[in-house]
Amino acid sequence: MKHFKRIGRLGILTLLLFISTSSLLFGQRVVRGTVSAGQGGETLPGVNIVVKGTTRGTTTDIDGKYAIDLQAADRILVFSYTGYETLEVDVSGRSEVNVALKEATTMLEEFVVIGYGVVRKSDLTGAVSSVKSDDIRKITASNPTQALQGKVAGVQVTTTSGAPGAGLAVRIRGVSNFGNTSPIYVVDGVILDDISFLNSGDIQSMEVLKDASATAIYGSRGANGVILITTNRGEAKSSGKPQVSLSTEFSMQRLAKKIDLLSGKEFAIISNEIKPGSFNNVDAVPNTDWQSLIFRTAPMHNHQIAISAGNDRLNSYVGVGLYHQDGIIPKSFYKRLSLKLNNSYKVVDGLTIGNNVTLSPYQQRNAPNVTYSVYRAQPVLKPYYDDGSFGVVYNVGNPLADLEYSNSYNTGIRAVGNLFAELNVKKDFFFRTSFGIDGGYNKSMSFTPAYTVYNPDGTASQQDNQFSDLFKGQNESLTWLWENTLTWLKTFDKHSFNAVAGYTMQRSRSEFISFAGQNILRDSRDFWYILPPYILDETNNINMLQSIYNGVDANLYYSMISYLGRVNYTYDNRFIGTVTFRRDGSSKFAPGNRYSNFPSFALGWNLANEKFMQKVDLLSMLKLRASWGIIGNEKISYYDRFSRVNSGLFAVFSNPDAAYPAATYGKTGNPDLKWESTTQTNVGVEAGVLNNKLTGEFDFYNRVTDDILVELSTPGHLGNGMGQRVRYNAAKVLNRGFEFNLRWRETISKDLNYSIGLLGTTIHNEVLTIGGNSGIDSTLIGGYLGNGQPVTLSRVGLPVGAFYGYLTDGIFQNQAELNAYPHMSLADVGDLRFVDVNKDGKINGLDRTYIGSPIPKFVFGFNVEVNYKNWDMSLDIQGQYGNKIFNGKDVVRPDPYNFEKYVFDRWRGEGTSNTVPKPAFGGYNYFPSDFFILDGSYIRLRNVSVGYTLPSNLVKQWQMENVRAYVKANNIYTLTKYTGYTPEIGGFDVLSNGIDNGVYPIAAVVSVGLNINF
C-alpha cells in the first residue's frame, strides 16, 4: 500500500509542475481540448496535432486530451489520425478547442486491445482477431469462450461435456504439447486460466492473440495463445442520464439426437445368435428405450440488468446477471449470479484510479454419468418391477436408480478484480499500476444412501451400496498479480512511437481439504455432516470416517517475476515495426533455469498508403505483416523439479492388525526442468476492396514447440512404480497452417444492409521428436479406455494423440480363408480380419498401428447477418473436417451390453457382410481397431436468430430508448456421419482427444428473449 501513496503524491507533484511551467512561459499561449470520433463519440488517443506550416506538434493523451503551446503567429492546427479525415481548425483567440474527427469513408479504423496497451488496427503487426459483444451474446452459454467457436480463424473450441457448467477445451492454432494446451485469459489486465465466472453480457470485446508478435508480451505464458477480454465500462452520455439495459432470455433444451441402438426384439435376436436359447420368444420381450427414460427437456434462463453511467470525472458500470441452466439429464443444473462493478474516477487531470471487480457465486449439481449405462443397458430389461421398485440391469446398473440415489453438488464463489491507477507522468508518458486478485472458494459434497437393487429372485444385485457414503471437500485459492507499466506515446513528423515497459509480480496459493465418511445416521439432508456421533458402524459402534486429505493444488502454487517491454514504431503510416521482449522468472524451475527471455520482432507495411497504390481505386486497404518470436509455456506442477518423499504409506503388522506409518522415496523429480518454448513465424495479409465492402485477412503460421514439458514413462528398474512418469523437456511438435477470414458488407439502402463472413484454418500437426536427449521413451501412450486399454500413441511423424490399434481388411468369410491368413487363435470365421502389419506371419500387439488422427485438418465458420428495417437476422454455421473419432463406448465390453444398430447388419454366413462381423458380447472383435474409428467431420447450424426492434417512436412513449425481441436456436442441426450424440468430443487431455467414452450430450436449444434499453 505504501507504493500507492507514493504514486499519488508523485502524481500531484508532477501535475502541479506541469501546470505551473506552462503558465509561466511568457509570450506564449496554450490551447487545450479533447479530440473525439464524431460528435459525442469516443475520445481518441494518439491523434497527431501539428501547427500548420511548422513541425511543432503534439498528440492526444489516453483520454483524447491535448494541450499545445502556441506562438503568437500560430493560427491553424492540423488534426490527423489514421482512419479519419484530416481536419484544419482555426484556433485564433480560443483557449479551448474540442474537435470531432469524421471517420474517413474509405477506412474503418478500429482500435485493437493488445497486451498492456491499445493500438490502431492499421499499426498492428501481430495476428489478432476480435469478437465484439453482439457476437458474444448470440450463443447462450455459461462460458463466454463458447462464442469464439466458428468466429475466429485458428481457434477451436470444444465442449468437454454437455453437463451444465462443464468446461471447454480451447485450442489456438493446433495442439502444441502433450499436456495443458489451453490459452491464458487476461480480463481487464488480470491473467487467468479460466473465465467460467464471467457473464457474457458484461463483455465488451474479446481479442485473440495468436502469433508471437502479439503474445510475446505474455512471455512464458503466451505459447498457447492469449485471449484478452475487455469488460464494459461506464459511459458518459450526452444527456447525462444513466443508461440502463435489461435483457432476459428463456430457453428450452433437448437432446439433439438419439443414438440408434437395438430394440428389445433385435437384441433378443442377436443374443440368440450369440448364445442360442437366450430368448424363447423374441416377440414377447420387453422393449425399453433407456434414452427416452433418462433424457428430458430442460429449461434454461438468463437475465441481466446493467447500468452504465458517467460524467467527466466518474465512470461506472454495474452489471447483475443470473444464469440458470438445468441439464437434459435430471439432477443436474448450474446456477450463477454474477455481479460486475467497474469504476474509474479521475482524481485530477492526468490521474485516474479505478477498479474492475467480478463476484460470482455459483451452485452446480452434477448427475452421475448415466450416458454410458444408458448406452449399455439391455433393452429387454424393464426399468421397474411390477411393485415399482428398480429393476436390475445386469452388469451396468439401472441408470434410473443411479440417478435416484445421486446427490452431488458444488457450491462456491469466484472473485476476480483489480484496482488500478493511471498517471500521466509527463506529456507523453503514462504510468499504470494495477493490483489484481483471483480468489476462488469451492465446496463439493456428495451423498449416496445405502440402497440395493434386487435381482428378480430377490437376491441383491451388484448395484448395491451397503453403507451410505458422504464426501465433502473444500478448496480455496488466491492469486495476486501486481503490474506496473510505463507507456510512451509520441508522434513527431512522420514518426510515431507507442512503447511500453513494465515489471510484474505474481503469486498463487491454494489449499484443499476433503473427507469421506460412511454409514450416516439418516439419509435426509439435515444429516449430511461428518460428525463422529452420526457416523456409526452398526456392528462395532465406532465411527467410520474413511479418509481425510489436505494439501495444495499443485497447479496453483507458484510465484513469478517478469520484466516486459515493447516498442511499436510507425513511419508515415506506411511502415510499422514492433519489438517485444519479456523476461520471466518462475518458482517452478530450479535457480539455474529459473529465468528465460522471450523476444519477438515484427514488421508491417501499409501498402495502400503508398503513393503508387493510390491510383488503384479498387483497393481500399492492403497491409502486409510478418512476425517471428519465441514464447513459452510453464503449466506444470510446482513440485515437478523436486524428488519428494512419499509419506502416505503404511505397513501392517501385529494381530489384530495395526497400521504403522511408513515413508520412502517417491518418484525421482527432474531438477533440470526449464521452459517449454514455441518459436512461431507468421506472415499475414490484410486487404480491403471496393471501399472495404470486401475485406480479407490471410495468415500463414508455423509453430515449432521445443523442449516440451512432458511426463515420460521411466524404465521400471528405476523403481518409480507403475504408471509413474517423470517430467522432462523432451519433445518437439510442429503446428502449421493457413488461416483466412473474409467478410462482405454492404448497405443496399437505408433499410437494408447485410454481411457475409467466411473463415477457416488448416492445421497440420506433427510430432517431430519425443524422448529428446532424456534417453527414454520414444512414444507416448494415452487415451486409456474404461478397461485400461490405451488407444492413442504419439510418436515421431504422427499427430499428437494419434489413434492406434489394428487395421482391419474385411471379415473371414470361411474356414479356408481363416486358415490362409495370419490370425490370432481367438479369431474365427465371421470375425474381423486384422492386417499383419509387420509381416511376421503372426497377429499380435506388434501389429497395432496408426489408424487415424483426432485433430481436424480444417476448421471453419460461416456467418450471415441481415438487417431489414426493424428486423435483424443472423445465421452461424461452424464445422470441422478430417478428424476421426474413436468410438470408445462401443469397444469396452466385459459383459453383455446392448449394441448399436449397425450390429443388425451382421455377418451371418459366407458373403453376407464384409464389414460387420458376427455378433459377440465382447472378445476378439472388440480389440481396438479401425473398425471403431469413425469420421468426425461435421457442419453444425450453430445459431439462427431473428430479432425485431420496436419502432422508436412507440418505445419513446414508454420512456424507453430501444426494445428488441428475438427468437433463436442453437445447435439444432448437425450434418455428420458420426453415430454418437455429438461429433464434438472434447477433452483437456490431448492424448485422449476424440475418444467418445459416452459424453453427456450437448443439447439443442431454442430461446426467446427481450432486450430493453432505457
Added chain:
Amino acid sequence: MKRTLIYFAALLLIGSSCKDFLDIKPQGELTQEAFPTTASDALLATNAAYATLRGWHYHSGGYPILDIMSDDTHKGSNPNDQLNTLGPYDNFTITPTQDGLDRWWASLYEGIKRANVVIEKVPLIAMDTNLRGRYVAEARFLRGLYYFDLVRAWGGVPLVLSTTPPLKLPRSTAAEIYVQIEKDWLFAASRLPEKGEYNSQDLGRASKGAAKAFLAKMYLFRKDFVKAEQYALEVINGPQLYDLEQNFAHANSREGEHGIESVFEIGAFETENALGNQYANTQGVRGTPNRGWGFNRPSENLRNGFEADDPRMKLTIIDLGDVIDGITILGDGSTPDYIYDDNGNIMERECYNRKVWIPGLSTNTQYGHNRRLMRFSDVLLMAAEALNENNKPGQALTYLNRVRARARMGNNAILPDITVTDKDALRNLILNERRFELALEGHRFWDLVRTGKAPQVLGPLGFQAGKHELLPIPQNEIDISQGTLTQNPNW
C-alpha cells in the same frame, strides 16, 4: 521525467531484492535430500519396504496369473470379463504387451528401490546400532524377496543395488541375480531376530526363520538340495517356533493370522483402501454375496485330482450352494454355472477360491486376507523334497506324512501315510502333495517349471518348452530401454 525513471528503477529493484519470492518448496512433503536422517525416519523407511507387499500390482501384476497359467485354475469371473487381458494366460497365448506384465515388473522394482533406500541410507544415521542392523537386514530380506519373483518370472533382470541406478541398465544373468538373493538372505538370516523375539506389535516383520525358509526355497530352485535340506531343517528343528495348524482352513484364514504355521505373511486391514490388500478381492466370490471379482476359478482337473474325501478339497474350492460362516453362496448371474465341451463334459463350473475367504458381509472385509507367502507346511514339503533328492527317503517321508496327517483332520480313514521310498516315485508324490496342500497359493506353476514337468503337464494347455518357462520382458520396458533390454528366447 528523471523522477519517473528513478521511481520506475526503484520498482524494478523491489523485485530483484525479493530473491526468496521465487523459492517455493514442496508443501507438506520432504525432499529426498532430507530423508531418512533420524532414527524415526529409519523406521519409516523400513516400514515402506513392506508397504509394497500390500499393493495390488505386487501380486503378479494384480491377477493371480501363476495359478491361471498352471493346471489348477482358469481365468474365472464371467466368460467375457478380462477375456483378452487375462484370458491369454490360461492358454499361453500371451504376448510381450500382455496386460499385467509391466505392473508386476514395476511393482517389484518399486519394492527394491524402497529396500535400497534403507540399505544405502540407514547405515549413515546415528542411532541404536542393533536396531539399525535389524532395519537393514529386514530391507535385505525384502530385496531378496522381490528379486526372487523377478528371477523366477523373467530370468536375468537389471540388478539395482543403489537408489541412483543408471537410466539404461542391461540385464544381469539369472545366476548373478541368484547370487545377490543368496547374499541378501544369508545376511538377513544372520542378523534378523527370530519370530518369537519380536514384540507382539512387530509380528509380521521379516524373521530369521523366514529368511532361512526362503533360502531353502531358493536352493530348491537352484537344485542345491544339500543347502535346501540344511535351511529347511534349521527352520523345522530350530527354536521350535513353527508347527501346523490343527485345522487346515486356519492355515490361510483369519484364525491363523500370524499363527503357528505362518512363517511370513502380509498383514492387511479389512478395508477397501491403502491399508487393505486387493489380492483376495480379485478372487472373491462374484455376485451373491458380492465379495469380489471372482477370478482364478479352480479347474475340474484340480477338483478331481484330490484324493478321495481329502478335506482340503472343500477347504480350497467354494461351490455354489455352499454355506460358509452362515452365508449361502449363490454366485453371479452373468456367469454360467457350468460350461460343457462338445461331448457334454464339464469344462468349467462356477466356483471360487476358498483360501482367500474372509467372513463378513461386504467386499471390504475381503481386503483383510493376510496372504501367506511362506507356510510351515511348505517348509516341511521342501524338507521332504530335498531329503529325497539327497537320498534320505525315510526322513523325507516323516515330513511328507506330517503334512498328510494334518490334512486328515482326525479322520484316519483317509489320506493314508505314504511309504514309497523309490526316489522318482517319491519325488512325484511330494510334488503332488505340494499341489493339493498349497493349491491356489501361487506355487504350482513354478513347481512344475523348476521340476521340469511343465511341458508334460501344461503342454495340453499350450505350454511350449523353451519358451513359457519365463514370461516375456514387458514390451514397453524394452521400448523405453531403447534396445538395452533384450527379450527372452522365443518370444
